[in-house]
Amino acid sequence: MSGRAWSVRSSCLAKPAIRALLGLFCSACLASASKAQERREREPNSVYAERRAKLAAQVDGPIILWGFTGREEGSQTYIFEQEQNFYYLTGHNEEGAGLILLPAAPEGGATNVEREILFLPAKNPQKEKWNGVRISPADPGIEARTGFVAVKSFESGFRSLVEILVKTLPNFYTILPYEKELGGFPHEKAVVEWLQLAAPQAKLKDIRAQIGALRQIKSPGEIAFLKQAVDLSLDAHLEAMKMMRPGLYEYQVAAKMVEVHAMGGSEAEGYAPIFGAGPNSTALHYDKLSRKIEDGDIVVLDVAAQYSGYSADITRTLPANGKFTPRQREIYSIVLGAQNVALAAIRPGAHFFCKGKKDGLMNIAYDFINSHGKDREGKPLGQYFIHGLGHDIGLNVHDPGEYCGPLQPGMIVTIEPGIYIPEEQLGVRIEDDVLITESGYKLLSVRLPRDPDEIEKIMAAAAKERTKESKKSSDD
Numbered sequence: 001m002s003g004r005a006w007s008v009r010s011s012c013l014a015k016p017a018i019r020a021l022l023g024l025f026c027s028a029c030l031a032s033a034s035k036a037q038e039r040r041e042r043e044p045n046s047v048y049a050e051r052r053a054k055l056a057a058q059v060d061g062p063i064i065l066w067g068f069t070g071r072e073e074g075s076q077t078y079i080f081e082q083e084q085n086f087y088y089l090t091g092h093n094e095e096g097a098g099l100i101l102l103p104a105a106p107e108g109g110a111t112n113v114e115r116e117i118l119f120l121p122a123k124n125p126q127k128e129k130w131n132g133v134r135i136s137p138a139d140p141g142i143e144a145r146t147g148f149v150a151v152k153s154f155e156s157g158f159r160s161l162v163e164i165l166v167k168t169l170p171n172f173y174t175i176l177p178y179e180k181e182l183g184g185f186p187h188e189k190a191v192v193e194w195l196q197l198a199a200p201q202a203k204l205k206d207i208r209a210q211i212g213a214l215r216q217i218k219s220p221g222e223i224a225f226l227k228q229a230v231d232l233s234l235d236a237h238l239e240a241m242k243m244m245r246p247g248l249y250e251y252q253v254a255a256k257m258v259e260v261h262a263m264g265g266s267e268a269e270g271y272a273p274i275f276g277a278g279p280n281s282t283a284l285h286y287d288k289l290s291r292k293i294e295d296g297d298i299v300v301l302d303v304a305a306q307y308s309g310y311s312a313d314i315t316r317t318l319p320a321n322g323k324f325t326p327r328q329r330e331i332y333s334i335v336l337g338a339q340n341v342a343l344a345a346i347r348p349g350a351h352f353f354c355k356g357k358k359d360g361l362m363n364i365a366y367d368f369i370n371s372h373g374k375d376r377e378g379k380p381l382g383q384y385f386i387h388g389l390g391h392d393i394g395l396n397v398h399d400p401g402e403y404c405g406p407l408q409p410g411m412i413v414t415i416e417p418g419i420y421i422p423e424e425q426l427g428v429r430i431e432d433d434v435l436i437t438e439s440g441y442k443l444l445s446v447r448l449p450r451d452p453d454e455i456e457k458i459m460a461a462a463a464k465e466r467t468k469e470s471k472k473s474s475d476d
């Protein structure tokens with residue numbers, strides 16, 4: 001969820017004309033070691049190849065993409081993670097790669113042309129002494145390993161191929177920055193600027209939407225990874241339920257959850273944990289985690305794991321002392337009710353929200369909230385449901401998706417109504433992950449209780465256990 005700083009990469013690559021001047025600076029950033037994230041599993045090469053073929057069938061010119069370089073971030077804690085669209089199409093999670101896909105061959109066209117080329121940095125034994133071995137174009141069997149017919153050196157092959165291609169196929173497809181001016185990620189801007197310099201006659205077209213459309217429907221492998229990410233997150237939430245009590249700091253319970261994720265094989269958090277007690281429960285993306293949890297606090301725990309690159313997104317709201325106050329329970333039950341009516345309506349063909357239509361899942365959840373309960377002024381609660389009802393999850397915790405598009409089998413979305421009343425220091429969000437199936441949906445996070453009675457029961461049993469343990473140790 002959090003952004004990254006990109007300035008180093010842009011200054012190294014944006015303007016080849018001044019590259020010589022920057023040479024020293026750039027070798028300095030090469031020396032700052034970034035660690036590549038080791039993903040537990042990867043889909044078979046055939047799956048990535050199939051995605052590339054689907055994309056190549058939709059264009060009339062080459063698709064040209066760059067992965068991240070590993071120099072996007074200078075922090076010592078930075079661990080390299082591939083640009084997500086690049087990963088989706090290649091399964092390649094190392095720095096400095098490029099990809100060129102030629103449009104699908106016309107019927108009866110030449111078949112001896114290399115239509116997909118993966119570009120990797122040449123082997124660099126000096127760098128490998130620090131960072132460990134990276135795969136490189138000269139490795140034996142590199143084609144079979146990566147699933148590409150051709151694997152070439154980025155340094156010596158990428159630009160020259162771009163210069164050749166533009167002569168016959170001037171429509172270039174890449175990911176254009178998502179905002180034209182002062183917007184977009186520096187990585188995307190750098191790629192565009194580089195292409196404009198290397199091939200000024202090229203007409204640049206955006207391929208973002210086509211990749212996004214593919215990413216919305218999850219493959220069986222992706223579903224398995226997401227299920228594992230959800231499972232690890234549920235384990236962590238159950239631990240947090242058992243551990244939760246006044247006197248602990250927000251960061252302490254969050255640390256336990258991160259530990260459960262990591263011990264279970266998660267390679268990273270799906271996003272920076274959001275863990276807000278009392279007044280912090282009403283800040284949607286609260287990330288300070290510094291409050292001492294107090295008796296009577298309500299606590300929002302929006303924490304989930306990443307597994308093999310895929311992120312779950314789970315939220316539960318707990319009473320710090322194990323028992324909801326009547327008001328907390330009232331608001332909690334309204335949020336739960338809203339989630340349940342949305343779940344009852346979720347099926348292929350349903351949509352979250354379309355302008356001018358009133359039958360979206362968002363409308364259903366909003367109407368429920370707005371017609372149940374009141375604030376201190378006696379006003380309806382709809383005004384306190386201040387975010388969308390859900391979103392796709394995948395390689396990104398906010399994966400590409402369309403709020404107005406019809407849900408389809410194979411999509412995985414969150415359903416997460418919430419009510420946030422700052423005047424009462426009372427925020428409640430309940431968030432679950434849902435796989436759309438042919439016949440309806442599957443609640444992937446069903447193992448984690450949402451019912452307030454069940455939550456109180458788990459917390460009470462854990463409190464009893466704690467008392468027993470501390471009695472035992474004081475008797476010893």
Ligand SMILES: [Mn+2]
Pocket residue numbers: 313391414416431
């Ligand atoms: Mn979410």
